[in-house]
Amino acid sequence: MPLLVGKTLSLAITATAGSGFLLFGYDQGVMSGLLTGDAFVRTFPEIDTTEGGHGNSSLQGTVGVAFGAEQSLESREGDYGMSYVSNESQFRFPLALQILFAIVTFLGVLVLPESPRWLIAHDRHTEARQVLWSVQPNARLITPDDPAINLEITSISRTVAEERQATEAGSFKMLLQDGPQRIRHRTLLAMGGQMMQQLSGVNLITYYNTVIFEQSVGMSHNLALLMAGFNGVAYFVSTFVPVWVIDRLGRRKLMLFAAGGQCACMAILAGTVYDGGHAAGIVATVMLFLFNFFFGVGLLAVPWLLPAEYAPLATRTHTAALATATNWIFTFLVVEITPVSISNIGYRTYIYFAVFNFCFLPLIFFFYPETRNLTLEQIDRLFTGEKVRLHWDTSMGVAGDTEHRLQEKTGDAEVQHVE
Template sequence: MVIGALLQCTSYDLAQFIVGRLVTGFGESAAAKNVSSRLTTAGNGMNTSTVPTWQSECCKSNRRGQMVMIEGAMITCGITISYWIDYGLLFTDPSEVAWRFPLAFQIFFALIILAFVMFLPESPRWLVLKGREDEAREVLAALVGDGADPTFLQTEFTSIKATVLEMAKGSFKDMFTMNEDRHFHRTVLAYVNQMFQQISGINLITYYIPVVLEEQLGMSLENSRLIAACNGTEYFLASWVAVFTIEKFGRRTLMLFGAAGMSISMAILAGTASAKTDSANIACAVFLFVFNTFFAIGWLGMTWLYPAEIVPLKIRAPANALATSSNWIFNFMVVMITPVAFRNIGYQTYIIFAVINAFIFPVVYFFYPETAYRSLEEMDRIFRKTTSVFNVVKKAKEEPHMYGKNGELLRQLSDVEDDAVRRASILEHHGGKDHDSSDGNTSTTEKVEVA
């Protein structure tokens, strides 16, 4: 991302890009900017496909939702900053600063990430996958915190290790298989979840709100940029509602709430945009804010959380990468078709998105199971008990929770006999005697077998 931003903000011509002369020029080359933009986008794509996975694997089940929702809030923080920079630099145009500074400003945040990322631990699941079990135990203990119950740590480690060993042979093609773990079913849920976020119509507003305010509502250039910046600020504030409600109300409730609210908002936008009166224009501007509020609460951070929770470790990396590609593909599609739609069908564009959001509601209700307070291993167990796409929601409701709302252990793995036997068999097959002779810890296999 740093390289891509540097290439953009210092672009002069294609030759400069080839030789790597990252210095400020006095002109701009479309070719150079295009290549550098692709580099920045590649870096951003890698971040968006890996960060939610890492967070989901490092957070306890009762805090995972909040952590990922904070990531979503930071997305809106960036959008807000970009709107205010756009408004401020409006007064410097025409000037190279008007386009070079916003591109260069990206570097500031990328450098913050680079400064801290080396101090972050690898996830315990990845460490077990690589055979670094002692490190995995240390990281797990650090993540749980001081005074962690040894039984809790042992149970958690056993669950993680058994799952990792069982799923270590996964490959890209496994995403498209329907074995007992229902890989394809879960991949589709993750992919469609990301797609729903984009086809809701959020980027009609995020990308084009200044154009909507100026061309459809008749605002001046300056006022349209100012209202857009205020819209972004409200968007950022609304995103924090999800941070504090995601664990209380669960994933399904917020997604349903968001879809219903967005559908109603788009319908009202269609009605007000068609009226073309002063009062209707005011209402239209207000509901641009209202739509963002519903989206921020129900869908902004959800698509970075839910796919990482729903897919098993065996296919987590390729499945999350595929799901993330869905997000960017449909982002591109919406951004490209919106201007064309406005030119040809005008206010009816909002009707299309109202119908899409109305369709999202029943799909979520009937096909998306609740993942709140579930460990990643618990979701595996739920899908193993699922016989079709139509009963996974019911199975998720029926399956007892292993962890409480405060992260406390509610039951031992051995409380579920077939699961305990299966895990013990897996560990024994892989030589699961992982005890440390120096401290006399019980082996993982023996721990599971104890009733």
């Protein structure tokens, strides 16, 4: 019996993936506070854009994207505490701390099993059966030969065979073709989710919120650092919301909720920063907090789910690679133009981000299928019919839950032991 089974294994997988994701976004979380720190601007005067500095804002954006990652999940209180340190450890220690998350991720990967779908695709059915059994919540009460496991093995094996037939080329060229699997369509949706995530303006808010608090809202440096820390805490808390609602409300509703809320926040920010008064500054501060709430609930995690959920197994790695590349291309774009934009057109920066978020609403509503509670094999069926279905239809069978599907399959010859 494996060391970890059932909920314990699921928690271990979640913790390892979460640690990797935290590592991915850690830099951006700390960099917003470090950019205006005394030790940082003294060491890198070429990108000092604080008041009295003579750094190049365009260069700051270029260097910033090298440090910054996609999202921030950290409480940035470390920046505030380290701001009282006068030497270079003020910024070197917060950056070095991320090694901890890399170690956790590395150790987790060493002990966790391969995906059962990957194992089946490589003709390792016995191992796949063992893994499928081990991740069941009631694993200790059933055996690897349980009918529920047989159903999953049969379903995955059939899908893998269909995907092999449709994608024999096995290269990035497959992503440019549609065919019965609609691979190009699915790849573009995955890339579009990553594009929307970055064009929402999240890097404007999280990466430069300390600068915004100081330059746009008019706070002192220490107060701006403290508020950025509180903003990071609120952001972190908001990321727990989709854990409870993503499979209750669905991906589409969360994305629409986020895009609408972010649009409103950016529009109000434009007006308050334009006004420049004390009361307007308070409203602007509230909008910065609200933006991170909307983003954390809807556009933080979902775009990372879409490449894995939309893409068929044969192209999943390629699709994920293109989606991630899209994320970084638009991360670079936003972080490159943000300091220049704030320096030259001020409050108008928020206007075009408001327009971007508004445009996301029809894109999500008309083009993104809902994958709530569906297995990967069932998601394939959304894309492989006469037309792309935005929702699972009851005429297609019972969605998701293996036990319910098994009840429909009782006596069906399709449920068999596959080795």
